[in-house]
Amino acid sequence: MTAPLAPTFAHARAPGKINVFLKVGELMEDGYHDLATAFQAVSLYEDVRAYPAPDFSVTFSGPIDTSSLSVDGSNLAIKAARMLARKSGYRRGVRLEIEKHVPIAGGMGGGSADAAATLLACDALWGTEMSRDELLAMAGKLGADVPFALTGGTAIGTGKGDRLSPALAKGTFHWVLAIAEFGMSTPDVYRALDAHRERHAQDIFPAVAQPTVDAEVLQALRAGDARQLAEALHNDLQAAALHLAPGLGTILELGEQMGALAGIVSGSGPTVAFLAPDADTALDLQVSLSASRLHVIRVTGPVHGARLLHD
Structure with missing residues:
Protein backbone atom coordinates (compact mmCIF):
# COMPACT_ATOMS: atom_id res chain seq x y z
CA MET A 1 0.00 0.00 0.00
CA THR A 2 1.45 3.38 -1.03
CA ALA A 3 1.30 6.52 1.08
CA PRO A 4 -1.10 9.22 -0.14
CA LEU A 5 0.57 11.91 -2.24
CA ALA A 6 0.99 15.33 -0.68
CA PRO A 7 -1.27 17.95 -2.31
CA THR A 8 0.38 20.03 -5.04
CA PHE A 9 -1.46 23.15 -3.86
CA ALA A 10 -4.38 24.25 -1.65
CA HIS A 11 -7.04 26.85 -2.41
CA ALA A 12 -8.98 28.76 0.26
CA ARG A 13 -11.48 31.60 -0.02
CA ALA A 14 -12.49 34.14 2.64
CA PRO A 15 -15.03 36.99 2.59
CA GLY A 16 -14.85 40.70 3.17
CA LYS A 17 -17.07 42.25 5.82
CA ILE A 18 -19.29 45.19 6.60
CA ASN A 19 -19.56 46.61 10.10
CA VAL A 20 -23.30 47.24 10.37
CA PHE A 21 -22.70 48.68 13.83
CA LEU A 22 -19.49 49.98 15.38
CA LYS A 23 -19.17 51.75 18.70
CA VAL A 24 -15.70 52.80 19.85
CA GLY A 25 -14.81 53.04 23.53
CA GLU A 26 -12.66 55.66 25.15
CA LEU A 27 -8.95 55.94 24.41
CA MET A 28 -7.06 53.75 26.88
CA GLU A 29 -3.58 54.15 28.29
CA ASP A 30 -2.15 51.59 25.87
CA GLY A 31 -3.34 53.71 22.93
CA TYR A 32 -6.12 51.32 21.92
CA HIS A 33 -9.91 51.37 22.23
CA ASP A 34 -12.36 48.65 23.16
CA LEU A 35 -15.01 48.11 20.48
CA ALA A 36 -18.52 46.77 20.17
CA THR A 37 -19.33 45.82 16.60
CA ALA A 38 -21.73 43.74 14.55
CA PHE A 39 -19.96 42.15 11.57
CA GLN A 40 -21.65 40.78 8.48
CA ALA A 41 -19.62 38.74 5.98
CA VAL A 42 -20.55 39.62 2.39
CA SER A 43 -20.16 37.98 -1.01
CA LEU A 44 -16.93 39.70 -2.01
CA TYR A 45 -14.07 37.23 -1.61
CA GLU A 46 -10.29 36.88 -1.47
CA ASP A 47 -8.85 33.72 -3.04
CA VAL A 48 -5.56 32.30 -1.74
CA ARG A 49 -3.68 29.50 -3.46
CA ALA A 50 -0.75 28.00 -1.55
CA TYR A 51 2.06 26.04 -3.24
CA PRO A 52 5.03 24.20 -1.70
CA ALA A 53 8.19 26.31 -1.61
CA PRO A 54 11.50 26.46 0.27
CA ASP A 55 10.76 29.96 1.61
CA PHE A 56 7.83 32.39 2.02
CA SER A 57 6.56 34.62 -0.79
CA VAL A 58 3.34 36.24 -1.97
CA THR A 59 2.10 37.64 -5.29
CA PHE A 60 -1.20 39.35 -6.11
CA SER A 61 -3.63 39.43 -9.00
CA GLY A 62 -7.24 40.45 -9.49
CA PRO A 63 -9.29 43.40 -10.72
CA ILE A 64 -7.92 45.98 -8.26
CA ASP A 65 -4.58 47.77 -8.15
CA THR A 66 -2.32 45.87 -5.77
CA SER A 67 0.88 47.81 -6.49
CA SER A 68 0.83 49.42 -3.02
CA LEU A 69 0.77 46.11 -1.16
CA SER A 70 3.89 44.86 0.61
CA VAL A 71 5.19 41.44 -0.40
CA ASP A 72 7.76 41.04 2.37
CA GLY A 73 7.47 39.76 5.92
CA SER A 74 5.20 42.66 6.90
CA ASN A 75 2.38 41.29 4.72
CA LEU A 76 -0.38 39.80 6.88
CA ALA A 77 -0.69 36.65 4.76
CA ILE A 78 3.05 35.98 5.10
CA LYS A 79 2.75 36.57 8.84
CA ALA A 80 -0.11 34.04 8.97
CA ALA A 81 1.90 31.41 7.10
CA ARG A 82 4.99 31.94 9.27
CA MET A 83 2.91 31.75 12.45
CA LEU A 84 1.37 28.43 11.39
CA ALA A 85 4.81 27.07 10.44
CA ARG A 86 6.21 28.00 13.87
CA LYS A 87 3.20 26.60 15.70
CA SER A 88 3.26 23.29 13.81
CA GLY A 89 7.03 22.87 13.50
CA TYR A 90 6.85 22.92 9.70
CA ARG A 91 10.34 23.62 8.35
CA ARG A 92 9.78 24.76 4.77
CA GLY A 93 7.87 27.67 3.26
CA VAL A 94 4.99 28.46 0.91
CA ARG A 95 4.33 30.42 -2.26
CA LEU A 96 1.06 32.33 -1.90
CA GLU A 97 -0.90 33.56 -4.90
CA ILE A 98 -3.72 35.88 -3.82
CA GLU A 99 -6.52 36.99 -6.11
CA LYS A 100 -7.87 40.17 -4.54
CA HIS A 101 -11.40 41.52 -4.88
CA VAL A 102 -11.92 43.27 -1.52
CA PRO A 103 -10.81 46.94 -1.62
CA ALA A 121 -4.73 26.83 2.81
CA CYS A 122 -1.37 26.24 4.52
CA ASP A 123 -2.92 23.93 7.09
CA ALA A 124 -4.31 21.82 4.24
CA LEU A 125 -1.13 21.99 2.12
CA TRP A 126 1.19 21.08 4.98
CA GLY A 127 -1.14 18.54 6.61
CA THR A 128 -0.71 20.25 9.98
CA GLU A 129 -4.30 19.37 11.04
CA MET A 130 -4.81 22.31 13.39
CA SER A 131 -8.10 22.39 15.26
CA ARG A 132 -10.60 25.19 14.66
CA ASP A 133 -9.81 26.62 18.10
CA GLU A 134 -6.07 26.64 17.35
CA LEU A 135 -6.66 28.44 14.05
CA LEU A 136 -8.91 30.99 15.77
CA ALA A 137 -6.29 31.61 18.46
CA MET A 138 -3.67 32.31 15.78
CA ALA A 139 -6.14 34.50 13.89
CA GLY A 140 -6.70 36.62 17.00
CA LYS A 141 -2.96 37.27 17.29
CA LEU A 142 -2.76 38.37 13.66
CA GLY A 143 -5.43 41.08 13.87
CA ALA A 144 -8.84 42.00 15.20
CA ASP A 145 -10.76 41.14 11.99
CA VAL A 146 -8.99 37.86 11.17
CA PRO A 147 -11.08 35.61 13.47
CA PHE A 148 -14.29 36.92 11.89
CA ALA A 149 -12.94 36.26 8.39
CA LEU A 150 -12.51 32.64 9.52
CA THR A 151 -15.99 32.29 11.00
CA GLY A 152 -18.06 34.49 8.67
CA GLY A 153 -21.82 34.81 8.92
CA THR A 154 -22.95 37.47 11.37
CA ALA A 155 -21.24 38.02 14.69
CA ILE A 156 -20.77 40.43 17.55
CA GLY A 157 -17.20 41.48 18.24
CA THR A 158 -16.01 42.97 21.53
CA GLY A 159 -12.64 43.81 23.06
CA LYS A 160 -10.47 44.82 20.10
CA GLY A 161 -13.18 43.25 17.90
CA ASP A 162 -11.56 39.81 18.13
CA ARG A 163 -13.78 38.34 20.90
CA LEU A 164 -16.59 36.91 18.81
CA SER A 165 -20.03 35.60 19.59
CA PRO A 166 -22.38 34.46 16.80
CA ALA A 167 -25.48 36.56 16.15
CA LEU A 168 -28.69 35.14 14.77
CA ALA A 169 -29.46 36.57 11.34
CA LYS A 170 -32.44 35.58 9.22
CA GLY A 171 -32.66 35.82 5.44
CA THR A 172 -30.45 37.78 3.08
CA PHE A 173 -29.47 41.44 3.19
CA HIS A 174 -28.76 43.28 -0.07
CA TRP A 175 -25.91 45.79 -0.20
CA ALA A 180 -13.32 54.68 -3.36
CA GLU A 181 -10.28 55.21 -5.57
CA PHE A 182 -8.16 55.73 -2.46
CA GLY A 183 -7.54 53.95 0.81
CA MET A 184 -7.64 55.21 4.38
CA SER A 185 -5.27 54.38 7.22
CA THR A 186 -7.14 52.83 10.14
CA PRO A 187 -4.79 54.42 12.74
CA ASP A 188 -5.31 57.84 11.10
CA VAL A 189 -9.09 57.46 11.33
CA TYR A 190 -8.91 56.48 15.01
CA ARG A 191 -6.66 59.48 15.72
CA ALA A 192 -9.17 61.72 13.94
CA LEU A 193 -11.95 60.25 16.10
CA ASP A 194 -10.01 60.98 19.29
CA ALA A 195 -9.36 64.55 18.09
CA HIS A 196 -13.05 64.96 17.17
CA ARG A 197 -14.11 63.84 20.62
CA GLU A 198 -11.66 66.21 22.26
CA ARG A 199 -12.81 69.16 20.13
CA HIS A 200 -16.49 68.51 20.87
CA ALA A 201 -16.15 67.32 24.46
CA GLN A 202 -18.74 69.88 25.61
CA ASP A 203 -21.32 68.83 23.03
CA ILE A 204 -21.24 65.03 22.90
CA PHE A 205 -21.58 62.29 25.47
CA PRO A 206 -18.20 60.97 26.66
CA ALA A 207 -17.19 57.58 25.29
CA VAL A 208 -17.65 54.65 27.65
CA ALA A 209 -14.83 52.25 28.46
CA GLN A 210 -16.67 49.10 27.34
CA PRO A 211 -19.30 49.81 24.67
CA THR A 212 -22.07 47.37 23.71
CA VAL A 213 -24.07 46.68 20.55
CA ASP A 214 -27.52 48.25 20.59
CA ALA A 215 -30.42 45.82 21.05
CA GLU A 216 -32.16 47.26 17.98
CA VAL A 217 -29.35 45.95 15.77
CA LEU A 218 -29.67 42.43 17.13
CA GLN A 219 -33.46 42.51 16.74
CA ALA A 220 -33.22 43.68 13.11
CA LEU A 221 -30.69 40.98 12.22
CA ARG A 222 -32.73 38.30 13.97
CA ALA A 223 -35.86 39.40 12.12
CA GLY A 224 -34.08 39.69 8.76
CA ASP A 225 -35.68 43.13 8.48
CA ALA A 226 -33.67 45.44 6.22
CA ARG A 227 -35.77 48.51 7.05
CA GLN A 228 -35.32 47.94 10.76
CA LEU A 229 -31.58 47.42 10.30
CA ALA A 230 -31.33 50.61 8.24
CA GLU A 231 -32.66 52.55 11.22
CA ALA A 232 -30.05 50.96 13.51
CA LEU A 233 -26.90 51.28 11.33
CA HIS A 234 -24.20 53.15 13.24
CA ASN A 235 -20.46 53.74 13.01
CA ASP A 236 -18.56 55.92 15.49
CA LEU A 237 -15.71 56.16 12.98
CA GLN A 238 -17.90 57.67 10.28
CA ALA A 239 -17.58 61.28 11.48
CA ALA A 240 -13.79 60.93 11.55
CA ALA A 241 -13.72 59.35 8.07
CA LEU A 242 -15.90 62.16 6.71
CA HIS A 243 -13.58 64.74 8.31
CA LEU A 244 -10.59 63.18 6.53
CA ALA A 245 -12.44 62.57 3.23
CA PRO A 246 -15.40 65.02 2.98
CA GLY A 247 -16.40 63.66 -0.43
CA LEU A 248 -17.76 60.53 1.27
CA GLY A 249 -20.63 62.66 2.60
CA THR A 250 -21.71 63.47 -0.95
CA ILE A 251 -21.67 59.77 -1.83
CA LEU A 252 -23.79 58.93 1.22
CA GLU A 253 -26.37 61.56 0.26
CA LEU A 254 -26.41 60.43 -3.36
CA GLY A 255 -27.08 56.79 -2.52
CA GLU A 256 -29.91 57.62 -0.15
CA GLN A 257 -31.48 59.91 -2.77
CA MET A 258 -31.32 57.05 -5.28
CA GLY A 259 -33.26 54.54 -3.22
CA ALA A 260 -30.99 53.11 -0.50
CA LEU A 261 -32.66 52.60 2.85
CA ALA A 262 -29.48 53.93 4.46
CA GLY A 263 -25.77 54.21 3.88
CA ILE A 264 -22.85 53.72 6.23
CA VAL A 265 -19.08 54.01 6.03
CA SER A 266 -17.79 50.47 6.56
CA GLY A 267 -15.26 50.21 9.38
CA SER A 268 -12.60 52.89 9.05
CA GLY A 269 -13.63 53.59 5.44
CA PRO A 270 -13.58 54.73 2.77
CA THR A 271 -15.97 52.07 1.35
CA VAL A 272 -19.59 53.21 1.68
CA ALA A 273 -22.16 50.42 2.07
CA PHE A 274 -25.76 51.09 1.05
CA LEU A 275 -28.51 48.81 2.34
CA ALA A 276 -31.35 48.09 -0.09
CA PRO A 277 -34.75 46.58 0.75
CA ASP A 278 -34.52 43.84 -1.90
CA ALA A 279 -32.52 42.52 -4.84
CA ASP A 280 -34.39 44.58 -7.48
CA THR A 281 -33.81 47.85 -5.64
CA ALA A 282 -30.15 46.93 -5.13
CA LEU A 283 -29.78 46.39 -8.89
CA ASP A 284 -31.46 49.73 -9.66
CA LEU A 285 -29.22 51.45 -7.13
CA GLN A 286 -26.12 49.84 -8.64
CA VAL A 287 -27.11 51.10 -12.11
CA SER A 288 -27.89 54.62 -10.86
CA LEU A 289 -24.65 54.99 -8.89
CA SER A 290 -22.63 53.59 -11.81
CA ALA A 291 -24.22 56.23 -14.05
CA SER A 292 -22.90 58.81 -11.58
CA ARG A 293 -19.39 57.50 -12.33
CA LEU A 294 -18.96 55.68 -9.05
CA HIS A 295 -17.32 52.26 -8.85
CA VAL A 296 -20.00 50.09 -7.26
CA ILE A 297 -20.40 46.39 -6.48
CA ARG A 298 -23.58 44.59 -5.47
CA VAL A 299 -23.18 41.99 -2.71
CA THR A 300 -25.30 40.01 -0.27
CA GLY A 301 -24.82 38.87 3.30
CA PRO A 302 -24.39 37.02 5.46
CA VAL A 303 -22.12 34.45 3.80
CA HIS A 304 -19.88 31.67 5.11
CA GLY A 305 -16.39 32.34 6.45
CA ALA A 306 -13.09 31.03 5.11
CA ARG A 307 -13.28 27.58 3.54
CA LEU A 308 -11.23 25.28 1.35
CA LEU A 309 -12.16 24.92 -2.30
CA HIS A 310 -11.31 22.06 -4.65
CA ASP A 311 -10.26 23.29 -8.08
Whole structure:
Protein backbone atom coordinates (compact mmCIF):
# COMPACT_ATOMS: atom_id res chain seq x y z
CA MET A 1 0.00 0.00 0.00
CA THR A 2 1.45 3.38 -1.03
CA ALA A 3 1.30 6.52 1.08
CA PRO A 4 -1.10 9.22 -0.14
CA LEU A 5 0.57 11.91 -2.24
CA ALA A 6 0.99 15.33 -0.68
CA PRO A 7 -1.27 17.95 -2.31
CA THR A 8 0.38 20.03 -5.04
CA PHE A 9 -1.46 23.15 -3.86
CA ALA A 10 -4.38 24.25 -1.65
CA HIS A 11 -7.04 26.85 -2.41
CA ALA A 12 -8.98 28.76 0.26
CA ARG A 13 -11.48 31.60 -0.02
CA ALA A 14 -12.49 34.14 2.64
CA PRO A 15 -15.03 36.99 2.59
CA GLY A 16 -14.85 40.70 3.17
CA LYS A 17 -17.07 42.25 5.82
CA ILE A 18 -19.29 45.19 6.60
CA ASN A 19 -19.56 46.61 10.10
CA VAL A 20 -23.30 47.24 10.37
CA PHE A 21 -22.70 48.68 13.83
CA LEU A 22 -19.49 49.98 15.38
CA LYS A 23 -19.17 51.75 18.70
CA VAL A 24 -15.70 52.80 19.85
CA GLY A 25 -14.81 53.04 23.53
CA GLU A 26 -12.66 55.66 25.15
CA LEU A 27 -8.95 55.94 24.41
CA MET A 28 -7.06 53.75 26.88
CA GLU A 29 -3.58 54.15 28.29
CA ASP A 30 -2.15 51.59 25.87
CA GLY A 31 -3.34 53.71 22.93
CA TYR A 32 -6.12 51.32 21.92
CA HIS A 33 -9.91 51.37 22.23
CA ASP A 34 -12.36 48.65 23.16
CA LEU A 35 -15.01 48.11 20.48
CA ALA A 36 -18.52 46.77 20.17
CA THR A 37 -19.33 45.82 16.60
CA ALA A 38 -21.73 43.74 14.55
CA PHE A 39 -19.96 42.15 11.57
CA GLN A 40 -21.65 40.78 8.48
CA ALA A 41 -19.62 38.74 5.98
CA VAL A 42 -20.55 39.62 2.39
CA SER A 43 -20.16 37.98 -1.01
CA LEU A 44 -16.93 39.70 -2.01
CA TYR A 45 -14.07 37.23 -1.61
CA GLU A 46 -10.29 36.88 -1.47
CA ASP A 47 -8.85 33.72 -3.04
CA VAL A 48 -5.56 32.30 -1.74
CA ARG A 49 -3.68 29.50 -3.46
CA ALA A 50 -0.75 28.00 -1.55
CA TYR A 51 2.06 26.04 -3.24
CA PRO A 52 5.03 24.20 -1.70
CA ALA A 53 8.19 26.31 -1.61
CA PRO A 54 11.50 26.46 0.27
CA ASP A 55 10.76 29.96 1.61
CA PHE A 56 7.83 32.39 2.02
CA SER A 57 6.56 34.62 -0.79
CA VAL A 58 3.34 36.24 -1.97
CA THR A 59 2.10 37.64 -5.29
CA PHE A 60 -1.20 39.35 -6.11
CA SER A 61 -3.63 39.43 -9.00
CA GLY A 62 -7.24 40.45 -9.49
CA PRO A 63 -9.29 43.40 -10.72
CA ILE A 64 -7.92 45.98 -8.26
CA ASP A 65 -4.58 47.77 -8.15
CA THR A 66 -2.32 45.87 -5.77
CA SER A 67 0.88 47.81 -6.49
CA SER A 68 0.83 49.42 -3.02
CA LEU A 69 0.77 46.11 -1.16
CA SER A 70 3.89 44.86 0.61
CA VAL A 71 5.19 41.44 -0.40
CA ASP A 72 7.76 41.04 2.37
CA GLY A 73 7.47 39.76 5.92
CA SER A 74 5.20 42.66 6.90
CA ASN A 75 2.38 41.29 4.72
CA LEU A 76 -0.38 39.80 6.88
CA ALA A 77 -0.69 36.65 4.76
CA ILE A 78 3.05 35.98 5.10
CA LYS A 79 2.75 36.57 8.84
CA ALA A 80 -0.11 34.04 8.97
CA ALA A 81 1.90 31.41 7.10
CA ARG A 82 4.99 31.94 9.27
CA MET A 83 2.91 31.75 12.45
CA LEU A 84 1.37 28.43 11.39
CA ALA A 85 4.81 27.07 10.44
CA ARG A 86 6.21 28.00 13.87
CA LYS A 87 3.20 26.60 15.70
CA SER A 88 3.26 23.29 13.81
CA GLY A 89 7.03 22.87 13.50
CA TYR A 90 6.85 22.92 9.70
CA ARG A 91 10.34 23.62 8.35
CA ARG A 92 9.78 24.76 4.77
CA GLY A 93 7.87 27.67 3.26
CA VAL A 94 4.99 28.46 0.91
CA ARG A 95 4.33 30.42 -2.26
CA LEU A 96 1.06 32.33 -1.90
CA GLU A 97 -0.90 33.56 -4.90
CA ILE A 98 -3.72 35.88 -3.82
CA GLU A 99 -6.52 36.99 -6.11
CA LYS A 100 -7.87 40.17 -4.54
CA HIS A 101 -11.40 41.52 -4.88
CA VAL A 102 -11.92 43.27 -1.52
CA PRO A 103 -10.81 46.94 -1.62
CA ILE A 104 -7.37 47.66 -0.18
CA ALA A 105 -7.49 49.87 2.95
CA GLY A 106 -11.23 50.07 2.35
CA GLY A 107 -12.66 49.20 5.77
CA MET A 108 -13.80 45.75 4.61
CA GLY A 109 -11.11 43.52 6.08
CA GLY A 110 -9.43 42.39 2.87
CA GLY A 111 -6.03 41.83 4.46
CA SER A 112 -7.69 39.94 7.30
CA ALA A 113 -9.48 37.73 4.78
CA ASP A 114 -6.11 37.02 3.13
CA ALA A 115 -4.67 35.95 6.48
CA ALA A 116 -7.65 33.74 7.35
CA ALA A 117 -7.60 32.02 3.96
CA THR A 118 -3.82 31.57 4.23
CA LEU A 119 -4.16 29.78 7.57
CA LEU A 120 -6.66 27.33 6.05
CA ALA A 121 -4.73 26.83 2.81
CA CYS A 122 -1.37 26.24 4.52
CA ASP A 123 -2.92 23.93 7.09
CA ALA A 124 -4.31 21.82 4.24
CA LEU A 125 -1.13 21.99 2.12
CA TRP A 126 1.19 21.08 4.98
CA GLY A 127 -1.14 18.54 6.61
CA THR A 128 -0.71 20.25 9.98
CA GLU A 129 -4.30 19.37 11.04
CA MET A 130 -4.81 22.31 13.39
CA SER A 131 -8.10 22.39 15.26
CA ARG A 132 -10.60 25.19 14.66
CA ASP A 133 -9.81 26.62 18.10
CA GLU A 134 -6.07 26.64 17.35
CA LEU A 135 -6.66 28.44 14.05
CA LEU A 136 -8.91 30.99 15.77
CA ALA A 137 -6.29 31.61 18.46
CA MET A 138 -3.67 32.31 15.78
CA ALA A 139 -6.14 34.50 13.89
CA GLY A 140 -6.70 36.62 17.00
CA LYS A 141 -2.96 37.27 17.29
CA LEU A 142 -2.76 38.37 13.66
CA GLY A 143 -5.43 41.08 13.87
CA ALA A 144 -8.84 42.00 15.20
CA ASP A 145 -10.76 41.14 11.99
CA VAL A 146 -8.99 37.86 11.17
CA PRO A 147 -11.08 35.61 13.47
CA PHE A 148 -14.29 36.92 11.89
CA ALA A 149 -12.94 36.26 8.39
CA LEU A 150 -12.51 32.64 9.52
CA THR A 151 -15.99 32.29 11.00
CA GLY A 152 -18.06 34.49 8.67
CA GLY A 153 -21.82 34.81 8.92
CA THR A 154 -22.95 37.47 11.37
CA ALA A 155 -21.24 38.02 14.69
CA ILE A 156 -20.77 40.43 17.55
CA GLY A 157 -17.20 41.48 18.24
CA THR A 158 -16.01 42.97 21.53
CA GLY A 159 -12.64 43.81 23.06
CA LYS A 160 -10.47 44.82 20.10
CA GLY A 161 -13.18 43.25 17.90
CA ASP A 162 -11.56 39.81 18.13
CA ARG A 163 -13.78 38.34 20.90
CA LEU A 164 -16.59 36.91 18.81
CA SER A 165 -20.03 35.60 19.59
CA PRO A 166 -22.38 34.46 16.80
CA ALA A 167 -25.48 36.56 16.15
CA LEU A 168 -28.69 35.14 14.77
CA ALA A 169 -29.46 36.57 11.34
CA LYS A 170 -32.44 35.58 9.22
CA GLY A 171 -32.66 35.82 5.44
CA THR A 172 -30.45 37.78 3.08
CA PHE A 173 -29.47 41.44 3.19
CA HIS A 174 -28.76 43.28 -0.07
CA TRP A 175 -25.91 45.79 -0.20
CA VAL A 176 -24.41 48.08 -2.82
CA LEU A 177 -20.81 49.08 -2.12
CA ALA A 178 -19.35 52.36 -3.38
CA ILE A 179 -15.63 51.68 -3.71
CA ALA A 180 -13.32 54.68 -3.36
CA GLU A 181 -10.28 55.21 -5.57
CA PHE A 182 -8.16 55.73 -2.46
CA GLY A 183 -7.54 53.95 0.81
CA MET A 184 -7.64 55.21 4.38
CA SER A 185 -5.27 54.38 7.22
CA THR A 186 -7.14 52.83 10.14
CA PRO A 187 -4.79 54.42 12.74
CA ASP A 188 -5.31 57.84 11.10
CA VAL A 189 -9.09 57.46 11.33
CA TYR A 190 -8.91 56.48 15.01
CA ARG A 191 -6.66 59.48 15.72
CA ALA A 192 -9.17 61.72 13.94
CA LEU A 193 -11.95 60.25 16.10
CA ASP A 194 -10.01 60.98 19.29
CA ALA A 195 -9.36 64.55 18.09
CA HIS A 196 -13.05 64.96 17.17
CA ARG A 197 -14.11 63.84 20.62
CA GLU A 198 -11.66 66.21 22.26
CA ARG A 199 -12.81 69.16 20.13
CA HIS A 200 -16.49 68.51 20.87
CA ALA A 201 -16.15 67.32 24.46
CA GLN A 202 -18.74 69.88 25.61
CA ASP A 203 -21.32 68.83 23.03
CA ILE A 204 -21.24 65.03 22.90
CA PHE A 205 -21.58 62.29 25.47
CA PRO A 206 -18.20 60.97 26.66
CA ALA A 207 -17.19 57.58 25.29
CA VAL A 208 -17.65 54.65 27.65
CA ALA A 209 -14.83 52.25 28.46
CA GLN A 210 -16.67 49.10 27.34
CA PRO A 211 -19.30 49.81 24.67
CA THR A 212 -22.07 47.37 23.71
CA VAL A 213 -24.07 46.68 20.55
CA ASP A 214 -27.52 48.25 20.59
CA ALA A 215 -30.42 45.82 21.05
CA GLU A 216 -32.16 47.26 17.98
CA VAL A 217 -29.35 45.95 15.77
CA LEU A 218 -29.67 42.43 17.13
CA GLN A 219 -33.46 42.51 16.74
CA ALA A 220 -33.22 43.68 13.11
CA LEU A 221 -30.69 40.98 12.22
CA ARG A 222 -32.73 38.30 13.97
CA ALA A 223 -35.86 39.40 12.12
CA GLY A 224 -34.08 39.69 8.76
CA ASP A 225 -35.68 43.13 8.48
CA ALA A 226 -33.67 45.44 6.22
CA ARG A 227 -35.77 48.51 7.05
CA GLN A 228 -35.32 47.94 10.76
CA LEU A 229 -31.58 47.42 10.30
CA ALA A 230 -31.33 50.61 8.24
CA GLU A 231 -32.66 52.55 11.22
CA ALA A 232 -30.05 50.96 13.51
CA LEU A 233 -26.90 51.28 11.33
CA HIS A 234 -24.20 53.15 13.24
CA ASN A 235 -20.46 53.74 13.01
CA ASP A 236 -18.56 55.92 15.49
CA LEU A 237 -15.71 56.16 12.98
CA GLN A 238 -17.90 57.67 10.28
CA ALA A 239 -17.58 61.28 11.48
CA ALA A 240 -13.79 60.93 11.55
CA ALA A 241 -13.72 59.35 8.07
CA LEU A 242 -15.90 62.16 6.71
CA HIS A 243 -13.58 64.74 8.31
CA LEU A 244 -10.59 63.18 6.53
CA ALA A 245 -12.44 62.57 3.23
CA PRO A 246 -15.40 65.02 2.98
CA GLY A 247 -16.40 63.66 -0.43
CA LEU A 248 -17.76 60.53 1.27
CA GLY A 249 -20.63 62.66 2.60
CA THR A 250 -21.71 63.47 -0.95
CA ILE A 251 -21.67 59.77 -1.83
CA LEU A 252 -23.79 58.93 1.22
CA GLU A 253 -26.37 61.56 0.26
CA LEU A 254 -26.41 60.43 -3.36
CA GLY A 255 -27.08 56.79 -2.52
CA GLU A 256 -29.91 57.62 -0.15
CA GLN A 257 -31.48 59.91 -2.77
CA MET A 258 -31.32 57.05 -5.28
CA GLY A 259 -33.26 54.54 -3.22
CA ALA A 260 -30.99 53.11 -0.50
CA LEU A 261 -32.66 52.60 2.85
CA ALA A 262 -29.48 53.93 4.46
CA GLY A 263 -25.77 54.21 3.88
CA ILE A 264 -22.85 53.72 6.23
CA VAL A 265 -19.08 54.01 6.03
CA SER A 266 -17.79 50.47 6.56
CA GLY A 267 -15.26 50.21 9.38
CA SER A 268 -12.60 52.89 9.05
CA GLY A 269 -13.63 53.59 5.44
CA PRO A 270 -13.58 54.73 2.77
CA THR A 271 -15.97 52.07 1.35
CA VAL A 272 -19.59 53.21 1.68
CA ALA A 273 -22.16 50.42 2.07
CA PHE A 274 -25.76 51.09 1.05
CA LEU A 275 -28.51 48.81 2.34
CA ALA A 276 -31.35 48.09 -0.09
CA PRO A 277 -34.75 46.58 0.75
CA ASP A 278 -34.52 43.84 -1.90
CA ALA A 279 -32.52 42.52 -4.84
CA ASP A 280 -34.39 44.58 -7.48
CA THR A 281 -33.81 47.85 -5.64
CA ALA A 282 -30.15 46.93 -5.13
CA LEU A 283 -29.78 46.39 -8.89
CA ASP A 284 -31.46 49.73 -9.66
CA LEU A 285 -29.22 51.45 -7.13
CA GLN A 286 -26.12 49.84 -8.64
CA VAL A 287 -27.11 51.10 -12.11
CA SER A 288 -27.89 54.62 -10.86
CA LEU A 289 -24.65 54.99 -8.89
CA SER A 290 -22.63 53.59 -11.81
CA ALA A 291 -24.22 56.23 -14.05
CA SER A 292 -22.90 58.81 -11.58
CA ARG A 293 -19.39 57.50 -12.33
CA LEU A 294 -18.96 55.68 -9.05
CA HIS A 295 -17.32 52.26 -8.85
CA VAL A 296 -20.00 50.09 -7.26
CA ILE A 297 -20.40 46.39 -6.48
CA ARG A 298 -23.58 44.59 -5.47
CA VAL A 299 -23.18 41.99 -2.71
CA THR A 300 -25.30 40.01 -0.27
CA GLY A 301 -24.82 38.87 3.30
CA PRO A 302 -24.39 37.02 5.46
CA VAL A 303 -22.12 34.45 3.80
CA HIS A 304 -19.88 31.67 5.11
CA GLY A 305 -16.39 32.34 6.45
CA ALA A 306 -13.09 31.03 5.11
CA ARG A 307 -13.28 27.58 3.54
CA LEU A 308 -11.23 25.28 1.35
CA LEU A 309 -12.16 24.92 -2.30
CA HIS A 310 -11.31 22.06 -4.65
CA ASP A 311 -10.26 23.29 -8.08
